[in-house]
Amino acid sequence: MSWDYKKAGLDLEKYAETMSGIQPLLARTWTAGVRPPPFPPRKGGKGSGGFASLFDLNPGGKYTHPLLVTCTDGVGSKLKIATAMHKFDTVGIDLVAMSVNDLICTGGEPLVFLDYLAMPADDPERTKQLVTGISDGCVQAGCALVGGETAILPDFYADDDFDLAGFAAGVVERDAAIDGRHIQTGDVLVGVASSGVHSNGYSLVRKVVFESARLSVHDKVADLGGTIGDALLTPTQIYVKPVRKLLDAVQTPEFAVSGLANITGGGVPDNVARILPPGCRAVVRRGSWPVPPVFTWLQKLGNVTQAEMDRVFNGGVGFVVICRPAVADAVVRTLTADGLAAWPIGEVREGEAGVEIA
Numbered sequence: 001m002s003w004d005y006k007k008a009g010l011d012l013e014k015y016a017e018t019m020s021g022i023q024p025l026l027a028r029t030w031t032a033g034v035r036p037p038p039f040p041p042r043k044g045g046k047g048s049g050g051f052a053s054l055f056d057l058n059p060g061g062k063y064t065h066p067l068l069v070t071c072t073d074g075v076g077s078k079l080k081i082a083t084a085m086h087k088f089d090t091v092g093i094d095l096v097a098m099s100v101n102d103l104i105c106t107g108g109e110p111l112v113f114l115d116y117l118a119m120p121a122d123d124p125e126r127t128k129q130l131v132t133g134i135s136d137g138c139v140q141a142g143c144a145l146v147g148g149e150t151a152i153l154p155d156f157y158a159d160d161d162f163d164l165a166g167f168a169a170g171v172v173e174r175d176a177a178i179d180g181r182h183i184q185t186g187d188v189l190v191g192v193a194s195s196g197v198h199s200n201g202y203s204l205v206r207k208v209v210f211e212s213a214r215l216s217v218h219d220k221v222a223d224l225g226g227t228i229g230d231a232l233l234t235p236t237q238i239y240v241k242p243v244r245k246l247l248d249a250v251q252t253p254e255f256a257v258s259g260l261a262n263i264t265g266g267g268v269p270d271n272v273a274r275i276l277p278p279g280c281r282a283v284v285r286r287g288s289w290p291v292p293p294v295f296t297w298l299q300k301l302g303n304v305t306q307a308e309m310d311r312v313f314n315g316g317v318g319f320v321v322i323c324r325p326a327v328a329d330a331v332v333r334t335l336t337a338d339g340l341a342a343w344p345i346g347e348v349r350e351g352e353a354g355v356e357i358a
Helices: 012-027 078-085 091-106 124-141 202-212 228-232 240-250 267-273 293-302 306-312 325-337
Strands: 066-074 109-119 144-152 163-173 188-193 257-262 280-284 317-323 342-350 354-357
Touching: 012 124, 012 144, 066 091, 078 091, 078 202, 078 228, 091 109, 091 124, 091 163, 091 240, 091 257, 109 124, 124 144, 124 240, 188 325, 202 228, 202 293, 240 257, 240 317, 240 325, 257 267, 267 280, 267 306, 267 317, 267 354, 293 306, 317 325, 317 342, 325 342
Parallel strands: 109 144, 280 354
Antiparallel strands: 066 163, 109 163, 188 317, 188 342, 257 317, 280 342
């Protein structure tokens, strides 16, 4: 037998087909800072113009002392839901959201995004759906998708398995960077609505829903307004543009907005706690925001304690803005005008650094 790469599991012609199919999805996200490749892609998707992307970190000289901001994350086992539904055009949005929502907690501006996709065999249609979602997420976040890597690993993944990871880089003005050091007692916590489960806690979701309750992604649940799969695949809300607009509207040199927290794994308690300075304790008022039905359904279905719900899921609060009391109403109004529900959910008090939900 004569061996070649195709017999080993990698079809280079199909790979070229995959690459040529996603080029327009990258180009639609390019912003002013992108230096385009010098040559158009050749037939088959080859020759895209270089080995790395080039980007102007400070286009137009808008920053005086720019700091580079970097983030990386993945989607996690939510990908298993996408596979069960044979629907791959939303988890790419989740991928972008997981990084850019972290990045803006510095007050920064996301500039570029890169993805890493690993699968057992080349699948042009699945890849196109995935990159369509990534491209959509980048458009929502206002950052450029400038490249990525598709790894074909037939000996690492089962037939339907795949994995996604993402990498974001951005910039923030040194003197305007938000890192929690300006948080003080009396500051108000404003919770911003999530779109659902987002992309954390899916290991517990899958155990409760599919293994313990033996339900299917195609089962309809009245409380969810449709199928379980559709509810669980709701993409993560991307907060970049509303938060940046908020900072433009209310931020002052004295840091009227003193802290920003993306509510991911660990829920409100862990993610707010990570930005609190010594001597500041956040007290969150339970019941000060509406809990989406997906969380009450999950809790009842799995007999999950409230403490566990608090530390695993966002519970309906996907982002938290910590601000001075004088601007709290303006923060709520600005976010609401941008289509995001927001509520005062607590305050910062003197005490041991941490978060309590009362």
